[in-house]
Amino acid sequence: MTHLLRGAIVPALVAALAVAQVLSMSMPDTSSMVTVPAGSYRPLYRLPTGVVDRRDTPRREVHAFAMDVHPVTNGEFLAFVRDHPEWRRSQAKKLFVDRAYLSHWRGDLDPGPLAPLDSPVVYVSWFAARAYLKAQGKDLPTVDQWEYVAAADETVRDASRDPAFLARLRSWYGRTLPQPVPPAGSGLRNLYGIADLHGLVWEWTLDFNSALVTGESRGDGSIDAGLYCGSGAAAAADFDNYPAFMRFAFRSSLEARYSVGSLGFRGVRNLSGAGQ
Amino acid sequence: MIGRGTTCTAALALAGVMLATGCGRPAPEPWPHETDVSDHELPAGDPILDDASIFDLDIPLVDQHGDRWRLGDLGGRPMIAAMIYTSCTAVCLRITDELRLIERQLGDRSDVQFVLFSLDPGRDTPEAMNTFARARGLDPERWRLLAASEDDVRSLAAVLGVRYQPLPDGEIAHSALVFVIDADGVVRHRQVGVRQDPRELVGALGRVSGS
Numbered sequence: 001m002t003h004l005l006r007g008a009i010v011p012a013l014v015a016a017l018a019v020a021q022v023l024s025m026s027m028p029d030t031s032s033m034v035t036v037p038a039g040s041y042r043p044l045y046r047l048p049t050g051v052v053d054r055r056d057t058p059r060r061e062v063h064a065f066a067m068d069v070h071p072v073t074n075g076e077f078l079a080f081v082r083d084h085p086e087w088r089r090s091q092a093k094k095l096f097v098d099r100a101y102l103s104h105w106r107g108d109l110d111p112g113p114l115a116p117l118d119s120p121v122v123y124v125s126w127f128a129a130r131a132y133l134k135a136q137g138k139d140l141p142t143v144d145q146w147e148y149v150a151a152a153d154e155t156v157r158d159a160s161r162d163p164a165f166l167a168r169l170r171s172w173y174g175r176t177l178p179q180p181v182p183p184a185g186s187g188l189r190n191l192y193g194i195a196d197l198h199g200l201v202w203e204w205t206l207d208f209n210s211a212l213v214t215g216e217s218r219g220d221g222s223i224d225a226g227l228y229c230g231s232g233a234a235a236a237a238d239f240d241n242y243p244a245f246m247r248f249a250f251r252s253s254l255e256a257r258y259s260v261g262s263l264g265f266r267g268v269r270n271l272s273g274a275g276q
Numbered sequence: 277m278i279g280r281g282t283t284c285t286a287a288l289a290l291a292g293v294m295l296a297t298g299c300g301r302p303a304p305e306p307w308p309h310e311t312d313v314s315d316h317e318l319p320a321g322d323p324i325l326d327d328a329s330i331f332d333l334d335i336p337l338v339d340q341h342g343d344r345w346r347l348g349d350l351g352g353r354p355m356i357a358a359m360i361y362t363s364c365t366a367v368c369l370r371i372t373d374e375l376r377l378i379e380r381q382l383g384d385r386s387d388v389q390f391v392l393f394s395l396d397p398g399r400d401t402p403e404a405m406n407t408f409a410r411a412r413g414l415d416p417e418r419w420r421l422l423a424a425s426e427d428d429v430r431s432l433a434a435v436l437g438v439r440y441q442p443l444p445d446g447e448i449a450h451s452a453l454v455f456v457i458d459a460d461g462v463v464r465h466r467q468v469g470v471r472q473d474p475r476e477l478v479g480a481l482g483r484v485s486g487s
Contacts, residue, residue, distance in 0.1 A: 094328040095435060126434060209434060210441035256434035 033066040033269065034193050041148040042160060044244040062148040067141060068266040070184040071196050071203060072132060074105075075117030077124070080132045082109060087128055096127035100259040104180075119181040120201050120264035126256035129204050129265040138267030140206040143251070145268055147244070150197040152190040160241060169243035172199050177262050204265040208251040329461035333435050335428040337393075340405035340421040347432075348461070350420075354484040355389045356477065357455045359438045361396035362408035362421070367452045370470040372412055374454070378474045378481070379418065388481055390414070393432060394423040395440050395448050436463070458484040 040059035081088045088108040092101055102123050106112025115121070124132075126140075133139050141149075153159040160166075168188075187199030197203070254260075331348040338344055356375060360368035375390055382388055394400035405421035414421075424432060433440055440450035456465035456477060465480035 093332045095330065095332040127431075206430070207441075209439045255437055 032069050033267075034069055035066050035271070036062075036064060036145075036149055036192055036194075038062060038064040039148060039157065041144070041151050041158065043144070043147065044241060044248050060144055060148075062144050064271050065141075065145060066269045066271060067145070067149060067192075067194055068138075068268070069194055071120035071201060071264045071266045072129075073118055073184050074111045074115040074121045077121040077132060078109065078111055078117070080135060084131065084135065087131055092128065094257075096257060097125045098257045098259050100261075101125060101128065103259070104261065114180050116180055116183065118183045120184050120196070122181060122201055122261050122264050123259040124204075124263075124265065125259050126204050126208065126254070128259075130206075133265075133267040136267060138269050140204050140265060141268040142207050143205045143210065146197070146203065146205050147247075149190070149192060149194055152192060152194075154189070155191055157191065160244070166241060166243060169198055173243060173246055177201065181264075201262055201264040202247075202250060202260075204263065205251065208254055209256070327462065330432075330435055330457065330463065331461035333431055335424055335431065337422040337424050337428075338402055339423075340402055340409050341416070342402040345420075345422065350389065350391065351461055352459050353387045353389050354459050354481060355391045355457050356481060357391040357393060357457055358453065359393045359395050359433060359436065359440075359450065361394055361448050361450075362400050362404050363396065363446070364448070367470060369412075371452060371454060372414075374470050374474055374477075376412070376414070378477055379415075381474065381478055382481065386481075386485060388485055390419045392419070392421045393429075394421065395429060395433070395438075395450055397423055397426045397429055437466075456480040456484060 038061070040061050042059050085091055086093070089102040089105060090108050100123050102115075102121075104112075104114040104123055106114075111117060130140060151158045151160040153162065153165045156162075181201060184200070185195050187196035189195040190197065254263075331351055333347055335347050336344060337347060356378065358371045358375070360371060362368075372392065375392075379388075379390060394405065400421075400423045402423070405423065409416065409419060409421055423429075432438075436453065436455060438451050438453055440448055442448050452469050454467040454470075454477060455463050458464050464484050465477065467477055471477075
């Protein structure tokens with residue numbers, strides 16, 4: 001009797017699990033995305049054209065889009081490299097990843113104790129992050145998209161000039177990232193319902209390599225103005241937003257192949273009808 | 277309109293390293309071992325750069341004659357390459373002029389191909405690239421201007437380490453970099469900015485050229 005039952009239940013369970021796995025692999029995971037309404041934000045740097053008022057940057061418009069609630073986790077990235085062997089640590093092309101790629105994982109398909117399945121994946125290059133997202137019909141957020149959403153705290157959409165909010169960001173940026181990286185969801189969850197833009201790991205942006213171009217570098221014909229911290233901060237419109245300057249500097253330091261232990265990523269999807 | 281300054285901001289690539297090291301923020305590990313970023317021969321012993329071929333980026337391209345290519349089709353001969361856009365009025369022209377100077381120095385015996393990748397998929401049609409090539413007197417047998425989709429330009433710029441930003445006035449601020457790439461697609465030399473003196477580039481080409 002029990003033997004018979006077990007014989008029936010176990011295959012049924014296995015089948016159900018297989019179906020669940022197939023479903024979760026084949027369907028784009030939109031449930032974990034949040035729609036961000038269109039709006040505008042104030043970038044750190046002035047763009048050089050048509051700006052007369054030197055005290056302030058013009059706000060930049062951002063179309064509505066959907067953004068992942070959490071950064072991509074080790075578990076999610078593991079499922080990706082299972083399906084895409086060319087992105088496993090031992091097989092990824094050196095043009096697209098540096099030697100640190102997934103170096104905290106125990107093996108190609110074994111994240112191990114330094115990479116808990118529910119923690120954000122780090123040590124991933126820009127190329128690897130985009131390959132993961134493209135497989136889901138997503139892409140990295142632009143700097144504009146990321147900064148626009150990241151200006152929000154728990155209660156207001158634009159807290160970028162709130163001294164208390166900026167102080168919290170400064171204290172996060174000053175702290176050492178615990179190892180292993182804490183689980184996704186342990187950072188700040190803002191009023192859009194999007195978690196961990198602050199308080200966990202840094203994140204890749206699609207056009208990270210646009211950072212560094214300042215109005216001053218064109219305006220006075222000197223490239224020096226934007227190249228050093230002091231002069232860079234002086235060129236910034238928003239003197240109080242040191243955290244935004246740190247993000248700008250960090251992006252400036254990256255190359256697309258770098259894999260860094262404090263840098264993860266999340267996806268966005270542009271909504272139909274809303275151009276980039 | 278643009279001011280008298282350089283539209284195409286040179287030497288941006290090295291600026292990031294300066295910013296990152298000068299700001300007092302603990303550097304995220306591991307930092308690249310790139311210490312001399314000014315103008316350097318990429319270290320031959322570096323296992324990353326040693327065997328990383330840009331041809332691993334398999335992207336479709338269209339040239340100034342409307343002919344279709346894949347990036348890997350450029351293999352088999354060394355090339356000197358840069359990323360520019362043809363409506364650029366400043367440093368792109370100086371880069372092109374510098375490459376023409378090198379072309380003259382190399383003479384007819386060289387197998388080196390001259391490649392300009394467009395940063396401007398919106399405006400650099402085959403016709404626009406052909407107009408640019410004719411206006412600059414570029415030998416169509418030797419020079420190839422190549423455009424790709426916006427996304428593929430993004431990937432190519434990422435592979436080469438070219439930083440760029442489209443600006444509201446239609447200009448594209450970008451790093452001025454010149455690359456010497458061998459027949460297998462490996463970047464063997466990178467020059468930051470435009471020089472009056474092409475000797476280093478000519479020397480690097482001599483080391484990768486078969487002739």
